[in-house]
Amino acid sequence: MSISSLDKKHVWHHITQHAKFDNAEPLVMVEGEGLRITDSRGNEYLDAVSGGVWTVNVGYGRKSMGKAISDAVTKVPFFAGTIGTVPAAHYAEEVIKLLPHMNRVYYSSSGSEANEKAYKMVRQRAQAYNGGKKHKIIFRDRDYHGTTITALSSSGHNQRREGYGPFTPGFIEMPHCSSYRSAFGENEPDLRCATILEDIILREGPDTVGAVVLEPITAGGGVITPPKGYFKVISEICKKYDVLLHIDEVVCGMGRTGAWFGHQHYDGIKPDIITMAKGVASGYAAISVTITTEEVFDTFKTEETDTVGFFRDISTFGGCTAGPAAALENLRIIKEENLLENAQIVGDYLLTKLNELYDRHEVIGDVRGKGLFAGLELVSDRKTKEPLHESKVQQAIKHCMEQKVIIGSTNRSLEGFNNTLTFSPALTCTREDVDTIVAAVDQSLSQI
Known part of the structure; x- marks a missing residue:
């Protein structure tokens, strides 16, 4: 056969x-x-x-990627993420060098999973913030954040969502940022696609909105680049209302746009959370990461005797060493070439x-x-x-x-x-x- x-x-x-x-x-x-x-x-x-x-x-056929993976997995193929491994520690150090305002790397195995981790962080942070009230997450029409039920709940792709409801509550949609097909008509007010975020936060209640998740460039929704000044406005609104800014770099991360990360093309952005997958290891191994600031991390670092305040999450294959080993070699290739x-x-x-x-x-x-x-x-x-x-x-x-x-x-x-x-x-x-x-x-x- x-x-x-x-x-x-x-x-x-x-x-x-x-x-x-x-x-x-x-x-x-x-x-x-x-x-x-x-x-x-x-x-x-x-x-x-x-x-x-x-x-x-x-690109295909990178023998050095295969060797890096082989070398890692023959030493230690896996250990649950409650314990460290050498490739994971080294990759975390290297990727943080590219994101100086970030400091913590949480491993999993797909973009959907990386975004789920971020949403869980937002929800758990809300419990510490105001008893769980600040749990809502705003997403953008045409953006896509993954294929699980909760990731689909935060995705503006109606055909990807069709037939899979009911969806996770607490996700609120904002309009897309396409200039070619403005959601506000031909005479869109200056950056209305960005300033409307404040209207939505005020409508929902600032004490109920915990985060905004956006792709730096809308990918599967049509490769939509934001208008000039868009992210500066978004960032200012998030700071004003103490809303975490989560940038989904699953597609744009690791050089796709000509910068290490897509958001680095735009002034004024300092995300609180960044998620990455796809190009992290160029498909040679399954890996995704949820990267946060130390401030976000500290929310979950309470007393040693606290049995519920820490981030109570695990990703089985986030403990596989093939991923970070491949990611390290991937990073080396991008730099050296x-x-x-x-x-x-x-x-x-x-x-x-x-x-x-x-x-x-x-x-x-x-x-x-x-x-x-x-x-x-x-x-x-x-x-x-x-x-x-x-x-x-x-x-x-x-x-x-x-x-x-x-x-x-x-x-x-x-x-x-x-x-x-x-x-x-x-x-x-x-x-x-x-x-x-x-x-x-x-x-x-x-x-x-």
Whole structure:
């Protein structure tokens, strides 16, 4: 039995309608090198989405990553997070050097889990703050924070949420920050998408709102970059009402945008909590982290005799040494190969080439992004901004796949707005790689 037949018989694929496999074989990837990945039939593709979900930041085929993991797990593969391990201590030290105002690193194994930890911290902090009243968490429309029930409760993706309720109470939605599709109409008041946060806090009651969770750049909701000054306003409002600012760097963290962290592009931000996953170890091992300030940590450091005041949480595979060992090597590669600089330079080139496509194709309504993270929003009419039907968007992706280039899109996320093509190649991407990607998209858009 072929590997694809075996896969078809037993594997339940993520976010996939399996009816399509009734008359087709699933794609199975077997080997990769750099940005190229080969399937079980011998076809080689240029992967412009880093493993499909913005993860393999340093590219495929890194033997040093395998060695780092092997060296760690043959010494100590695992110990529960109540006890320390050498890779965990070293990675915590190194990542904190990149975030001087933060100081504590809590390990788990996925982005959803990292965000769940942050929410539990907020809820438990509320118990110490005012008897649990300050427990509400504000999230943003179009942002995505994970796939568990509580993570979905804090995500502005209506299609991802559909059918999975009832949801965890205490999560309040605020409008998205898209300038192209303003939630406030064509004549949006200056930074209304940010100042409305204060209105929501006052409506809910400042003594009931514990945190705000935001992606620095909305990822799965359409690669939406915030307007200038947005995060400065958000930060000031959070400080005014003693609301923790939680920045979800699951996608943007570790160089994706040309900085170590996406929020570092914007002035005035000092998060209280940062969550990371995906690019932390570039998919070579499962790891996520919830990073906090010492002030947040101290909330849970009470008397030694206190049996309930400390953070009573555990993540089984947060104790696996493969994750932090891979994360350390991942960090070394990014530094030694100057991949942040490459993401900036080649990322600018990518946006330039995508803007050239805008000039040639009326179907492109907007081009946006930062670093090696970009989106093309497709429309059926530029003037009205009518979204292109998602069936046409999927045709574009299929045409690129036929040219052996893998690109992404907003996928089963937003009713009526699954119309953005997404790009997030490995940080090792070259101008020549960009040319290949853009040429495939150019030809694809000419066919839909």
